[in-house]
Amino acid sequence: MSNTRPTKARATVLYHAYSALTRLALPFAYRKVARKLADAGVSAPRIRERLGYATLPRANDRLVWFHAASVGESLSILGLINRMRAASPDLAFLITSGTATSAAILAKRMPEGCVHQFAPLDSAPVLRRFLAHWQPDLAVFVESELWPQMLALSHQNGTPLVLLNARLSAGSVKNWQRFGKTARYLLGLFSLIIAQTDETTDHLRTLGANPDTLRTGQDLKAIAGALPYDDAALDTLKTTLGNRPIWVASSTHKGEEEQVLDAHKRVLADFPDALLILVPRHPERAPEILELLKSSGLNYTQRTKDDPITSHTQIYLADTLGETGLWYALAPIVFLGGSLMPVGGHNPFEPAYAGATVLFGPHITNMTGIYQRFETAGGCQKITSGSSLANALLALLSNSDTLAISCENSRDFALSQQDALAPIIDDLFARLNNANTTPFNSQDAHA
Numbered sequence: 453m454s455n456t457r458p459t460k461a462r463a464t465v466l467y468h469a470y471s472a473l474t475r476l477a478l479p480f481a482y483r484k485v486a487r488k489l490a491d492a493g494v495s496a497p498r499i500r501e502r503l504g505y506a507t508l509p510r511a512n513d514r515l516v517w518f519h520a521a522s523v524g525e526s527l528s529i530l531g532l533i534n535r536m537r538a539a540s541p542d543l544a545f546l547i548t549s550g551t552a553t554s555a556a557i558l559a560k561r562m563p564e565g566c567v568h569q570f571a572p573l574d575s576a577p578v579l580r581r582f583l584a585h586w587q588p589d590l591a592v593f594v595e596s597e598l599w600p601q602m603l604a605l606s607h608q609n610g611t612p613l614v615l616l617n618a619r620l621s622a623g624s625v626k627n628w629q630r631f632g633k634t635a636r637y638l639l640g641l642f643s644l645i646i647a648q649t650d651e652t653t654d655h656l657r658t659l660g661a662n663p664d665t666l667r668t669g670q671d672l673k674a675i676a677g678a679l680p681y682d683d684a685a686l687d688t689l690k691t692t693l694g695n696r697p698i699w700v701a702s703s704t705h706k707g708e709e710e711q712v713l714d715a716h717k718r719v720l721a722d723f724p725d726a727l728l729i730l731v732p733r734h735p736e737r738a739p740e741i742l743e744l745l746k747s748s749g750l751n752y753t754q755r756t757k758d759d760p761i762t763s764h765t766q767i768y769l770a771d772t773l774g775e776t777g778l779w780y781a782l783a784p785i786v787f788l789g790g791s792l793m794p795v796g797g798h799n800p801f802e803p804a805y806a807g808a809t810v811l812f813g814p815h816i817t818n819m820t821g822i823y824q825r826f827e828t829a830g831g832c833q834k835i836t837s838g839s840s841l842a843n844a845l846l847a848l849l850s851n852s853d854t855l856a857i858s859c860e861n862s863r864d865f866a867l868s869q870q871d872a873l874a875p876i877i878d879d880l881f882a883r884l885n886n887a888n889t890t891p892f893n894s895q896d897a898h899a
Contacts, residue, residue, distance in 0.1 A: 463604065464634045470600055474575040481573055485550070489570070492552035501570040502550075504581030508567050511544035516884065517588035517611075519571060519602070522551045524799060525594045526558055527679075528617065528672040534563050535873055536880065541565075546586055548572070553773065560774045561680055574599040583609050590884040594672070595619045595648075600638055607641040612883040615639075616876070617672040618647040618656060625655045636660030643883055646876065649821060670872030671822065677870075678805035679777025686781055692761055693782075697726040697849050700779045700808070703733040703798045704789035709741055711792055711838030713748050713767075718842035720750075720766060723849055727761070729779050731770045733789060733798075738771040745769065780806035784859050785848055787811040787841060800826055804866035809858035811835050811844050831862030 474481075482503060489499045497507050516536065520526040526549045533545050547558060548571040558568045572582040579601055591606045592614045607613055620628075628635040639645070639661040646669035647653040653668045697719075701712040709730065716728045732741055738756065745752045745767060752767040753759030755775070761768055770779055780786060786803035790796060791813030800810045800823065810832035816823050826832045835841045848855045 462637065464637055466631055466634045467600055467604070467637060471576060474573075474601065475577070478573060478575045478578070481575075485573070489552055494552050494555070494570075498555075498570060502573050502578075504572040504578040504585075506569065506582070506585045508569065510586055511565070513542045513544040513565075514589045514884065515544045515546055515586060516880070517546045517548070517586065517591045518594060519548045519591065519597055520554070520594040521597050522549055523554045523557055524673065525549070525597075525617075526554045527561065528676050528799075529592075529594060530561060530563065531676040532672065532873060532876065533566055534677075535877055537563060537565055539877065540881070546588065557774050572602070574601045576601055576605065579605045583611075590614065590880065592616050592880065596624065598638060600634075603638055603641050612644075612886065613642045614880065614883060615642050615645040617669075618645055618652055619649075620652050620655045622655075625659065628659050632660065644879055646879070669876060670869060671819070673799040674801050674822065674866075674869040675873050676801065679780060679802050681775070681777035681781050685778055689761070689778075689782055693727065697723045698729065698783040699726070699785040699787065699845060699849075700729045700731060700783040700803075701787045702731040702776060702779065702789060702803070704730065705733055705793050705795050706737070706740075707793045708789045709744050711841065712787065712789075713744065713750070714838045715842035715845060716767065717748075717750070719845050719849065722846055725763070726849070727765065728767045729770050729783060730767055731776060731779055735771040735773060738769065741769060741771075776802065777806065780808055784808055784855055785811065785845065787835075787845075789813075791815050792838070792841075797823070800832060801866050801869070804831060804862045807859050807863040809833070809848065809855065809862050811841060813837075813841075826862075826865055829861055829865040831858060831865045833858075 485502055486499045501507055518529050520529065526547055529547070537543055537545070543565065545566040547562070547566060547568045549555065549568070550571045555568055555570065562568060572578045583605060588611050591611045593616065595617050596619055603613060636659065639656065639659060642665055645656060645661055645666045647656060647666070648671045650668050653666060656666055657663060704712060712730065716726070719726045730741070732738065750766045751764050752769060753761060753765050754769045755772050780803045786808045788798050788800055788803065788810055790798045792815065794815045796818035797812060797816030800812065803810050810826070812823060812832060812834060814834065814836055823832065827834065833844055835844050848858070
């Protein structure tokens with residue numbers, strides 16, 4: 453395995469101009485993100501984490517810092533953290549992300565030895581303050597979180613940098629190519645880059661990434677494991693629902709709920725006691741969705757109001773955070789949203805690990821290759837419209853053997869991905885064990 457150190461590249465004129473601009477823009481950027489977090493109910497001290505002010509002490513152990521954008525990226529690393537901590541119990545972990553939703557969900561799911569902070573804004577004074585407190589021994593950036601000063605100052609601090617689960621679209625590549633020297637400089641700061649696909653590996657090589665630090669790996673979402681859930685809650689729901697036909701429409705977006713409701717009406721015509729559990733991607737859209745439910749003429753109840761599911765309930769609006777694993781463990785069929793509308797699709801491995809067969813629409817540009825392999829394995833099925841969704845549901849609910857085989861294929865496909873974690877963990881430990889961080893001084897920290 454390569455242990456290549458990043459080449460010493462010079463910061464470009466564009467990088468220095470960006471650094472100066474972010475210092476000037478800091479008050480305005482902070483005001484914007486602070487307002488958004490405050491509107492989401494985040495406390496004032498926690499909002500100031502975005503200025504690099506820590507609200508938790510640093511553990512005395514070696515610290516691995518994972519930086520992710522939002523919910524999906526943050527959750528994708530939890531399985532990796534669990535495995536690293538099992539291999540080396542002395543490790544501590546810090547996750548940074550930018551959204552209130554990611555913070556709320558991580559608070560319920562983070563393993564022991566792991567803490568969350570809101571990501572520092574990409575401005576030198578903020579980052580110096582952040583790094584002076586946390587002093588990470590290894591920094592792992594997830595997917596496409598390439599903040600120039602965050603990378604450069606961490607590298608200056610002597611922290612080995614890893615870009616994990618790297619993903620770049622053709623459009624992003626075209627944008628980066630306009631600033632070729634700066635792209636080469638930033639990519640040259642990484643001691644290891646693991647891309648999701650061969651296509652991304654080729655893109656990064658084109659942008660100037662060192663081939664000795666670059667390889668294709670497995671998508672982290674594929675190896676994250678099953679979502680957690682409350683065992684007692686699952687047992688209660690199973691007792692309540694008995695043998696009723698159940699399906700889940702998960703991570704739905706605007707424009708999809710109407711099609712999902714029409715499909716469920718067709719299901720009810722053949723299976724009058726069927727239950728749809730509707731899990732919107734953004735629970736804050738609940739008032740809008742409730743209007744659709746009212747006009748549908750169907751009987752519904754709502755999770756956030758602690759409404760019970762009765763024999764008359766036809767739709768259960770699961771508008772809470774952090775309970776998706778419960779719904780996947782409960783239902784054998786999951787339609788994944790973001791695919792009937794041009795959103796790009798969502799992670800199919802979460803329902804697959806729970807043993808649910810997956811239905812998905814045509815708009816899956818975010819993970820086309822994954823769905824192709826999944827479909828070949830017999831664990832999922834492509835639908836093209838709300839009418840197509842109804843047909844697929846009726847076919848599965850009408851044939852218990854077909855449904856059982858598809859669910860088994862789904863779980864087997866997910867479990868087959870787990871072996872890909874071992875080489876990633878080996879690579880991370882190799883860089884961690886060769887770390888040579890240089891602390892910032894106190895004046896830097898408060899500059």
